[in-house]
Amino acid sequence: MRWNLAYRTLMHDRGKLFAGLVGVIFSVVLVNLQGGLFFGLIQKASMLIDRSEADIWIGHRGMHNVDFPHSIPERWEHVVAGVPGVSEVEPLRIAFGEFTLPDGGFENVVVVGVPRDAKLAKPFKIVEGPPDALNVHDAIVVDDCDHKKLADPQLGELREINRRRVRVTGKSHGVLSFLVTPYVFTDYDRVVELSDMRPDHTSYLLAKVNSGVDAGEVCDAIEERLPHLTAMTSKQYSDVSIGFWMTRTGIGISFGAATLLGLLVGVVMVGHTLYAMVLDHISEYATLRAIGMNEHELLTILIIQSALVALMGIGLGTALTMLLQGIFSTPQAAIEIPGFLYLGCGALIFCICLIASGLPYLRVRHIDPHQALQG
Helix, strand or coil: CHHHHHHHHHHHCHHHHHHHHHHHHHHHHHHHHHHHHHHHHHHHHHHHHHCCCCCEEEEECCCCCCCCCCCEECCHHHHHHCCCCEEEEEEEEEEEEEEECCCCCEEEEEEEEECCCCCCCCCCCCCECCCCHHHCCCEEEEEHHHCCCCCCCCCCCEEEECCEEEEEEEEECCCCCCCCCCEEEEECCHHHHHCCCCCCEECEEEEEECCCCCHHHHHHHHHHHCCCEEEEEHHHHHHHHHHHHHHHCCHHHHHHHHHHHHHHHHHHHHHHHHHHHHHHCHHHHHHHHHCCCCHHHHHHHHHHHHHHHHHHHHHHHHHHHHHHHHHHCCCCCCCCCCHHHHHHHHHHHHHHHHHHCHHHHHHHCCCCHHHHHHC
16 A cells, blocks of 8 residues: 555656656766766776786885886896796886977877887787887887877877987877876887986886786785885786875865765755655645554655655666766766666665655654644
C-alpha cells in the first residue's frame, strides 16, 4: 500500500516531479563532469611515468615531480643494472628550453631526451612522420595537440630550441604536460647540446625487473647500493608527482567546492519538491493520520518518494554525463570518469536525497488531522 501510495502521489504532479529530477540530474552531471575533469587534468602530472614501460624510476634523492628532476651521474646505470632482479636499464634526460616561433617570439618547452631504440623510456607514439623520426639529425617530435602554442610546426620545418637548430620530423598525439609548457621529444644525446646538462649526467634511470620479482624490494636494494638516489616503483612515483600538484596548488579545493555546490543544489531542489508535494496533498496526509497511519509509516512514504526521484535522476544524469563526455572530452581538456566515480556519485546523491526527505517530514509529523480536514 505504501509503495503504491508513494508512487501515485509522486506521479500525480508531473511538474514538481520534473523539478526534482532536474535537481538530481544537475547534481549527477556536475559531480561526474567536475570529477572527470579533475582526473583528466591530474593524470597529466604523471603522463611521462604512466606511458613508459618501466617498473622503477630512479632519480635524485627526494625526487617529487617528474618534470623537475636534478641530474645524476649516468655511470650509475651500470650499478643499477647489477642489482639482482633488474633486467633492463635506460636513461632519460629532461631539460627546459625556449622554442622559437616564426614571428620571433618564444614558447617555453620541456625537452625530453629518449635513447634511440628505447624500450622503457619512450612515452609517445608517432602519428605523423616515420616511426624512427628521432633517428634523423637534429630531429624533434612535437605533439599535435600543442600546435597552437608552437605556431603549427610542419614536418620538415626548421625551428630553434635555446638558439640551436632543430627539425620537426614527427608528431605524437595526446602527450601533454600538466604545466603550460609543451613536451618536445628529441634524441637522448641531443639534450646536452640543447641545454646546459653535463654530458656525463642524466635525469632519470628507468629499470625493468624480471618476471615475478617484487619491484619494491628491488627499489630498496638500489637505494642500499646508491644511498644518494631515490628509487620508486612507477605507481609510487606517479602518485608522488600527482601529490606534488595536489598539495602545491589549490586544484583540489577548487574542484571540490564546485562539486559541493552541485550537491547542495540537488539537495535543495529535491527537498523543495517533496515539501511542495506535501503542501499540495496536506489533506490526504491528514486523512492518513486520521485513519491511524503513524509517523513511521508517513516517513516511509516520503523516503520511497525520495528514492524514486533519486533513482530516476541518477539514471538519467549518468546517461547525460556519458553523452557530454563523448562530445566535449579532448586531449587538452580530458574528461576521465572512472567507474568508481559513477558508483560513488550515485550512492552519495541517493543518500542525500533520502536525507532530503526529512524536510517534508518535519511538516507532516506536525499535521493536526482535525484542523487540516476542516481547512
